[in-house]
Amino acid sequence: MKSVSSWLARLREVALAHWVAAFCLAALAVGVHAVPTGSGAPKQPAEAHWVAAWAVAPLDFRELAAVPGMGQLPGLTGNAFKAQTLRQLLEPTLDGEHIRIRFSNRFGKVPMRIAAASVARSTGADAISPISLRILQFGGRSSLTIAPGADAWSDGVDLKIEAGQNVTVSAFFDGNTPAATVHMRSSDTSWVVHGNAVATPKLRDATAQGINHIVTGLDVLTSKPVRTVVAFGDSITAGSGETGEGAYPDLLATRLRDSPEAPQEVTVVNTGIGGNRLLLDGIGPSGLSRFARDALAQSGVTHVIVLMGTNDIGRSVLAGLPGLAVAPRDMPTAERITEGLAQLVKQARAKGVKVLIGTVPPFKNTPYFNEGNEAMRNAVNRWIRNLQDVDGVIDFDAALRDPADPQALNPQFDKGDHLHPNKAGHAAMSAAVDLKELQE
Template sequence: MTLVSRWLVHLRHLRELALTHWLAAFCLAALAFGVQAIPTASTPKQPAEAHWVASWAVAPLDFREMAASPSGPSYSLPGGNDLRGQTLRQQLELSLDGERIRIRFSNRFGKTPLRIAAASAARGTGADAFSPASLRMLRFGGRTSLTIAPGADAWSDGVDLPVQAGQTVVVSAFFDRATPFSTVSMPESGTTWVAAGNAVTAAKLKNPTPMVLNQIMTGLDVLTTKPVRTVVAFGDSITAGTSEGTFGAYPDMLATRLRDTQPAGQDIAVLNAGIGGNRLLTDGIGPSGLSRFELDALRQSGVTHAIVLMGTNDIGRTVFARVPGAELTPRDWPTAERLTEGLQQLIKQARAKGVKVLLGTVPPFKNTPYWNGANEALREAVNRWIRGRQDVDGVIDFDAALRDPADPQALNPLFDSGDHLHPNKAGHAAMAAAVDLRELME
């Protein structure tokens, strides 16, 4: 072998040895850093991670508080306030599409364990009826029944059921043990019936009795891989809508507006967490806004934005503060400073969760029992503070949208439901139109 030949063979051995060392080093690095494979042009793109997002939700109430009101007896069923031996059925109207759903059941205000013996979900076809082909039996950790401890909520397992925004899902639950009314929600949040026996698989209930209050069911999530913005409208009856649903609610109209205007692939859910008569600072009809904001807004699945409109009932309460038995202590008196401090606390809570906040100004209420000169001054002071906020993600001037141009302290007659406090359907449409949609896309 010539000297040149020996040199070429030696060079080849050196290259092979270097390549061997390089491959060994790469494999060690791959093991150290958890490398699975080298990406190539032919490697398929992995789908986005599926996650649960709220498509429908309500703010629950304690039935005992509702029953203690002057209209309490109207909340009772002929057989008493016990669901034992009966099937409860409720319509839920969705704000998001999905292929898979789960249902939240609540015993938040219950004093005893809540047992659901059987439950189902299906696509609604009107009133209490559903499509038999869409019926899905619900399970809970693989079981057909569920017991929820007092003060707790529980989700069903996910079930495959394709649904679309604006569509209704009918959820049914049968109770085989004593089930006193405890955790309820206001009637504008859905439509509910009760019927004798286990009818969770019946496409239509036999001799159903309509219920004035909704019961136990407080949320429906859809599973999605899309990036969804979830907006919680948080407030009192001006957010919730009227008790009969006659005048609608601005969150529903906002959801429709978003569906009609947003480009394909930009899904936004709007949830209504309003409670009629609710106050920001103190308990009354429902827990105070300060105490329920975490549960009713910030813990909704996938929440990204909160629209806060509160203060009307706090301000109006001062009119009745000196009625015997209803006196307010100095600590409870709703001053502008206390109201704005309360709103600031909500902002702080949301910021800590990474949720964006849009504050709504308090609408006018002249010519109502709530109104007097001092209360008007208080409302205007709170609104000045809201309009001047630089630490929120947006301000929605509901006051400007609803007030009478000829008398800015009063509701526009075109938007007045008749009580000079609650907007009518046109008023709720004006509220929905006052929301800058760009602020919900950020």
């Protein structure tokens, strides 16, 4: 088995590179039935209500395990938890004093039993503040079994948290629990150790996972009106955990907190998935199939920022590769992509959620680029810029492109692969958002 460091390096490489992952996983398809829940009303009631302070879009672990070279998850036997505690960090974007945690078995094939769980303020890495420790309950019980395909919330607990400060969630699995529902929004924030350590201040002999499991949401109970913004997209949205440099939604959350022009209470959650496509499954369920669950079902959602299409457009390069023929019905076109985006707008409108659409950034000098794909990207962006029935258009293309070569990323914003923005690029994306559009 490879060392943990080499395994993590390989894992991040796959998560970061849209086109590499797309090639590896083009044949994979994971369906999901979207179940729209939550109010989604732009005006929230004065009484106490739950608001998303942190959330992620989960993936099926089997997709990642199918990638050649992934091997065995560090610290686990047969890629399963066996009488072990999992500890993970979350970074909320909203202050609060009463919170709850969401656990997910969305991609599990068997019931998942959590024998014990806790939440606490982090003091760094896998250590927690003992005085802040709260043992979680589920309907008044200390344990929980989640059916395959389901999510479950803990009971609320009193714990003061602050935006931008890490919160730690620990879960103990007393039986054999296969890795199933995971996310890669953040790295180096997950550890596993033998035994029940949910109340242990500092783990001993813990193994870093490099991937995160089962915890997909943290809500805050508040009676204040809050603008809850969900950033929905692929790795250009997911950014932070995959690059370690800060994704534009994270920077937007900080900008909103610091700006006197912004609403007093705003939270931004990031449900981007690296390599994700709008129209078809592949790395994660398609944007069309997961939008209701990953965006519109977040607690108290009022606004959604959609940035998708890069991987759909790039998929057309697969058509000529040996063994990866693309059926005509699956070939992307500008019309199919814009029809898909229009469906997302329609879904959001039906829930009373405001929608902002982002233009597709440039990708010259990547395997995605050819004249046909560039024409497709331009056609999609023209459609987006001319939209009249959305609440806002964010011109990420204009913010990121090279003035000397508009088909390419500005070198100042290029992470190095000519596809993904670096920290300065994500800052430029955040700056491209008109805060007034999030006040309405």
